[in-house]
Amino acid sequence: xxxxxxxxxxxxxxxxxxxxxxxxxxxxxxxxxxxxxxxxxxxxxxxxxxxxxxxxxxxxxxxxxxxxxxxxxxxxxxxxxxxxxxxxxxxxxxxxxxxxxxxxxxxxxxxxxxxxxxxxxxxxxxxxxxxxxxxxxxxxxxxxxxxxxxxxxxxxxxxxxxxxxxxxxxxxxxxxxxxxxxxxxxxxxxxxxxxxxxxxxxxxxxxxxxxxxxxxxxxxxxxxxxxxxxxxxxxxxxxxxxxxxxxxxxxxxxxxxxxxxxxxxxxxxxxxxxxxxxxxxxxxxxxxxxxxxxxxxxxxxxxxxxxxxxxxxxxxxxxxxxxxxxxxxxxxxxxxxxxxxxxxxxxxxxxxxxxxxxxxxxxxxxxxxxxxxxxxxxxx
Amino acid sequence: xxxxxxxxxxxxxxxxxxxxxxxxxxxxxxxxxxxxxxxxxxxxxxxxxxxxxxxxxxxxxxxxxxxxxxxxxxxxxxxxxxxxxxxxxxxxxxxxxxxxxxxxxxxxxxxxxxxxxxxxxxxxxxxxxxxxxxxxxxxxxxxxxxxxxxxxxxxxxxxxxxxxxxxxxxxxxxxxxxxxxxxxxxxxxxxxxxxxxxxxxxxxxxxxxxxxxxxxxxxxxxxxxxxxxxxxxxxxxxxxxxxxxxxxxxxx
Numbered sequence: 013x014x015x016x017x018x019x020x021x022x023x024x025x026x027x028x029x030x031x032x033x034x035x036x037x038x039x040x041x042x043x044x045x046x047x048x049x050x051x052x053x054x055x056x057x058x059x060x061x062x063x064x065x066x067x068x069x070x071x072x073x074x075x076x077x078x079x080x081x082x083x084x085x086x087x088x089x090x091x092x093x094x095x096x097x098x099x100x101x102x103x104x105x106x107x108x109x110x111x112x113x114x115x116x117x118x119x120x121x122x123x124x125x126x127x128x129x130x131x132x133x134x135x136x137x138x139x140x141x142x143x144x145x146x147x148x149x150x151x152x153x154x155x156x157x158x159x160x161x162x163x164x165x166x167x168x169x170x171x172x173x174x175x176x177x178x179x180x181x182x183x184x185x186x187x188x189x190x191x192x193x194x195x196x197x198x199x200x201x202x203x204x205x206x207x208x209x210x211x212x213x214x215x216x217x218x219x220x221x222x223x224x225x226x227x228x229x230x231x232x233x234x235x236x237x238x239x240x241x242x243x244x245x246x247x248x249x250x251x252x253x254x255x256x257x258x259x260x261x262x263x264x265x266x267x268x269x270x271x272x273x274x275x276x277x278x279x280x281x282x283x284x285x286x287x288x289x290x291x292x293x294x295x296x297x298x299x300x301x302x303x304x305x306x307x308x309x310x311x312x313x314x315x316x317x318x319x320x321x322x323x324x325x326x327x328x329x330x331x332x333x334x335x336x337x338x339x340x341x342x343x344x345x346x347x348x349x350x351x352x353x354x355x356x357x358x359x360x361x362x363x364x365x366x367x368x369x370x371x372x373x374x375x376x377x378x379x380x381x382x383x384x385x386x387x388x389x390x391x392x
Numbered sequence: 393x394x395x396x397x398x399x400x401x402x403x404x405x406x407x408x409x410x411x412x413x414x415x416x417x418x419x420x421x422x423x424x425x426x427x428x429x430x431x432x433x434x435x436x437x438x439x440x441x442x443x444x445x446x447x448x449x450x451x452x453x454x455x456x457x458x459x460x461x462x463x464x465x466x467x468x469x470x471x472x473x474x475x476x477x478x479x480x481x482x483x484x485x486x487x488x489x490x491x492x493x494x495x496x497x498x499x500x501x502x503x504x505x506x507x508x509x510x511x512x513x514x515x516x517x518x519x520x521x522x523x524x525x526x527x528x529x530x531x532x533x534x535x536x537x538x539x540x541x542x543x544x545x546x547x548x549x550x551x552x553x554x555x556x557x558x559x560x561x562x563x564x565x566x567x568x569x570x571x572x573x574x575x576x577x578x579x580x581x582x583x584x585x586x587x588x589x590x591x592x593x594x595x596x597x598x599x600x601x602x603x604x605x606x607x608x609x610x611x612x613x614x615x616x617x618x619x620x621x622x623x624x625x626x627x628x629x630x631x632x633x634x635x636x637x638x639x640x641x642x643x644x
Binding site: 146203204 | 502
């Protein structure tokens with residue numbers, strides 16, 4: 013195994029672990045900057061959704077992955093950010109002002125939700141955040157004077173310094189925000205605040221004995237996470253250019269939790285992987301839906317099966333691919349598979365592939381397996 | 393100046409009086425040990441001092457300040473650090489990260505400064521790192537610096553927990569059964585380290601311990617508890633020879 017040689021205390025947690033990492037991140041950023049000229053508009057639009065989901069993933073990573081607090085109500089924070097944006101834009105605030113303000117406003121909401129969280133743990137906290145999400149959805153639906161109720165609100169296209177942002181402009185705005193959010197999250201995680209989150213997740217008793225004000229840091233985690241989600245909500249509102257209460261339902265919150273479960277709770281990279289998976293799963297399933305009957309056709313004809321069998325297979329395949337709720341079923345299966353076989357998510361898989369290629373001829377499957385723990389952590 | 397004083401400390405859990413009217417004082421610079429059979433209330437007493445439990449009656453004075461009503465995190469802020477009998481390390485993190493958490497009370501930056509990673513944050517990080525490295529030097533933990541706690545053997549974890557407590561920069565260090573689960577070699581090393589922490593780093597140590605050879609080797613004074621009550625207080629030899637203590641351990 014290669015080890016990092018450190019030469020001073022300042023670089024204990026560098027932004028980039030190595031020169032190679034600097035290079036590859038530069039390539040990634042260059043690719044993303046070039047994307048509007050390379051991709052068709054549909055994929056560019058998917059990329060914007062991926063970035064919005066990745067921002068939410070980062071927010072949930074801070075709350076759940078770092079501080080160990082559960083939330084299945086993050087759609088509510090997305091909604092608060094989105095509606096704040098719609099209302100602020102209607103009142104003529106410029107984007108440079110309302111985008112950060114959406115974060116601050118939602119952050120305050122998150123702080124308030126964090127207060128009851130001080131007394132709740134695990135599943136009870138999950139239920140409380142769920143209840144909060146329902147309350148927010150209901151308020152939005154009923155507070156018609158501001159939110160226009162179930163009819164929703166239209167948003168004019170965003171403009172920056174008087175310039176209307178087109179598809180490409182908005183893409184670059186999202187890219188910039190995503191990069192800034194990820195940088196902020198990295199800075200938080202490698203600081204005293206991030207270590208306090210980690211301490212609270214691992215052992216609250218020990219955290220308190222080390223002088224960590226657990227109440228303060230839990231609410232900080234909630235506020236930060238909500239604030240980041242609010243910023244994502246602001247971008248989301250512009251992306252959709254129309255918002256209504258049912259766009260922020262429970263299933264959206266569940267989608268967000270899936271981002272970090274599939275991506276991996278441990279790292280920010282996981283949040284991005286999860287976002288890519290969640291957004292790209294849809295078009296992939298649609299492609300599959302188109303192609304599967306064709307493939308079945310080819311196979312049945314290739315085997316020279318009798319016509320009745322061919323017809324039965326075709327009918328069966330088309331019934332399956334057109335079945336309502338198929339997507340939910342597939343997602344459900346994927347989540348179960350991930351929890352059982354890859355609890356570290358896509359990021360865990362990525363780490364293993366990387367370790368394998370680094371140690372190439374010497375790599376053994378067993379060396380990549382996470383060690384089993386028979387001590388206290390196992391019992392929890 | 394009173395360094396550390398416990399006055400008439402009592403805690404009741406329902407009908408059970410786990411710590412019953414216990415009073416003692418610790419002088420600055422000594423190693424003070426609490427012994428007693430299982431269920432004597434030693435760990436409860438520790439939890440009262442580190443304010444994880446709230447006493448029903450009595451007072452705890454630390455450096456002329458009544459700390460009885462402070463919260464657990466404020467206690468750490470006053471310079472009282474502790475370890476746990478069953479190890480409460482942050483298992484998903486590396487040794488270094490664990491020690492850096494110990495430095496928490498020395499960090500003055502706020503969350504927004506951490507987000508921007510201002511110059512002050514960077515300078516403090518270097519200071520924390522240096523302090524953690526110094527503690528690792530003393531306890532010979534450098535080779536475990538980047539290893540996740542979950543992958544380390546019990547004996548090493550025990551030492552890391554002491555190291556984390558030292559990172560708090562304590563004037564009073566509470567060690568809850570530092571030798572439990574350790575083999576003879578590890579216990580000897582632990583005894584050396586307790587003495588080194590006490591003599592070289594000038595930290596006053598209050599510990600709970602069962603291993604009498606370790607107790608007599610490092611302690612200046614020993615307090616024996618039984619059923620939450622004080623039985624004997626004196627040097628290790630005096631307490632070991634006390635008839636009540638012998639009766640409590642051997643059952644007379």
